[in-house]
Every structure is written in C-alpha cells, then in structure tokens.
Amino acid sequence: TQLLEQSPQFLSIQEGENLTVYCNSSSVFSSLQWYRQEPGEGPVLLVTVVTGGEVKKLKRLTFQFGDARKDSSLHITAAQPGDTGLYLCVGAKRGTGFQKLVFGTGTRLLVSP
Amino acid sequence: DVKVTQSSRYLVKRTGEKVFLECVQDMDHENMFWYRQDPGLGLRLIYFSYDVKMKEKGDIPEGYSVSREKKERFSLILESASTNQTSMYLCASLGAWVAYEQYFGPGTRLTVT
Numbered sequence: 001t002q003l004l005e006q007s008p009q010f011l012s013i014q015e016g017e018n019l020t021v022y023c024n025s026s027s028v029f030s031s032l033q034w035y036r037q038e039p040g041e042g043p044v045l046l047v048t049v050v051t052g053g054e055v056k057k058l059k060r061l062t063f064q065f066g067d068a069r070k071d072s073s074l075h076i077t078a079a080q081p082g083d084t085g086l087y088l089c090v091g092a093k094r095g096t097g098f099q100k101l102v103f104g105t106g107t108r109l110l111v112s113p
Numbered sequence: 114d115v116k117v118t119q120s121s122r123y124l125v126k127r128t129g130e131k132v133f134l135e136c137v138q139d140m141d142h143e144n145m146f147w148y149r150q151d152p153g154l155g156l157r158l159i160y161f162s163y164d165v166k167m168k169e170k171g172d173i174p175e176g177y178s179v180s181r182e183k184k185e186r187f188s189l190i191l192e193s194a195s196t197n198q199t200s201m202y203l204c205a206s207l208g209a210w211v212a213y214e215q216y217f218g219p220g221t222r223l224t225v226t
Contacts, residue, residue: 031213042117042203042217088156092213101213103156 004089004104012110013079021074021107023089029102030092032072034063037086079111116140117218119204125224132191134221136204144207145187146215147171147179149200156203162187194225 005024013019023032031050035043047056049065049072056063060083062075076083089104120135138145147159148171158171160179168179176198180188187206191198201222205215 033214035217040122040220040222042205042220043215045214045216048214090213090215101158101215105155 004091004102006087006089006104006107008107009105010108010110012112015080015111015113016078017111019076019079019109021076021087021109023072023074023091023104025070025091025102027091027093027102028069030069032065032069032092033090034072034074035088035090037088039085043086043088076109079109081111081113084109084111117204117206117216119202119218119221121221122219123222123224125226126191126194127226128195130191130194130225132194132223132225134189134191134202134204134223136187136189136206136218137185138187138206138216139185140206140208140216141184142206142208142216143184145181146205146207147177147187147189148203148205149173150203150220151200159189191223194223196225199223199225 007022031048033048034046036046037043047063049063052067052069054065060077064073087107091102093100117138126132145162148156150156157173159173159177160171161169162181165181165184178190201220203220204218207215
C-alpha cells in the first residue's frame with residue numbers, strides 16, 4: 001500500500017480557529033475519500049470527490065479535489081472540540097481491485113476548548 | 114446505514130496463542146478487508162476478500178490467514194500470536210468499486226504479551 005502525503009501531520013488549535021489539511025500525490029486518482037477517525041474507533045467516511053476542481057461542503061468542512069486530481073484539501077471553519085480526530089485521505093486509481101487504493105499518512109487534529 | 118461490527122474491541126493474548134478476529138457487515142457487500150493500524154505507519158492491508166471463499170494477500174500477510182465462508186463474515190486468524198502483532202485491527206467492507214467507499218468497523222485493539 002503506497003502512501004499519500006498529508007500535511008500537517010499534527011495540528012493543535014483553539015476552538016474557533018480555521019485550518020486546512022492537505023493531501024498530495026504525484027499520481028492521478030479517479031476518486032478520493034476523506035475519513036475521520038476518533039480515538040479508539042474506526043474511520044468514518046466524510047466525503048468522496050470525483051471530478052477535478054470539485055468542491056463539496058459538509059457543514060463547516062469544505063473539501064476540494066485538485067484540478068489534475070492529484071491532490072485534495074480539507075478546510076475546517078471555526079473548529080470545534082468535536083472535530084478532534086485523525087483525518088485520512090484515501091485515493092483510488094483507475095482500474096479495479098484493492099491494489100488501487102492509496103492511503104494517506106494521516107493528520108491528527110486536536111481542538112481545545 | 115452500513116454497519117460493520119467486530120467481535121471484540123479489546124483483546125489481550127499471550128505469545129503463541131491462536132487468535133480469531135471476526136468481522137460482520139450487514140450491507141451485502143462483496144468486498145471485505147482486514148487492515149492493521151500502527152502509529153507512523155498508517156493503515157496497512159493484510160488481506161482482502163472479493164467473494165465467499167476468495168481471498169487475496171495484501172501488503173503484510175505474513176503471520177495471518179483469513180476465512181470467508183459466508184458473504185457477511187470475514188475472519189482474521191493469527192496462527193501463533195507474537196508481540197509484533199500488537200496493533201489496532203480494522204475491518205472494512207466495500208460495496209461498489211465505482212465509488213471506492215469503504216465502511217470500517219470500530220476496530221479491535223489487540224495486545225500480545
């Protein structure tokens with residue numbers, strides 16, 4: 001399993017701040033998923049982006065897929081303690097089979113009250 | 114909602130024991146996965162199954178085997194547990210390769226002493 005480069009690796013912020021997490025690769029993906037994993041739990045799917053340049057919003061979370069479908073970003077507005085967790089991006093390459101899923105290295109976010 | 118359940122949340126076993134981890138999904142998904150998650154290493158694929166009785170090795174299959182006798186159930190077996198198999202084990206299911214959206218179980222934290 002290859003790895004997608006995520007940055008930053010760790011982020012500690014105060015409630016109310018904004019933040020952006022990046023997911024970068026030299027590979028082109030047919031789709032990309034973002035997951036959030038809370039401590040002691042499994043990852044939960046947040047969103048799937050498919051089209052280059054696509055922007056999706058989920059309440060205070062904004063997801064963008066790069067025009068060339070090689071990178072993605074997650075922006076959180078006015079972060080809350082409930083946003084704390086590990087954020088993972090997973091890219092899917094064209095083709096079939098499990099070999100085509102590429103996992104991000106993860107960004108651990110801590111939001112303090 | 115898709116539901117993926119794992120038989121145990123926490124497990125403590127001794128070196129040399131045979132360990133069974135079970136995963137059940139209720140969405141009639143054909144594809145199921147076993148991963149392990151370790152700090153700094155991200156999620157690594159152990160085994161994958163695309164149908165009943167069918168399996169494929171992932172990146173780190175050594176020391177593990179799997180069983181899929183029914184579509185909804187995918188078991189991971191540690192033939193002889195070792196301390197380096199202490200980890201968080203995550204099961205996932207995937208319904209359609211078009212979307213590549215995986216649904217994860219809550220995880221099993223296994224400690225081998």
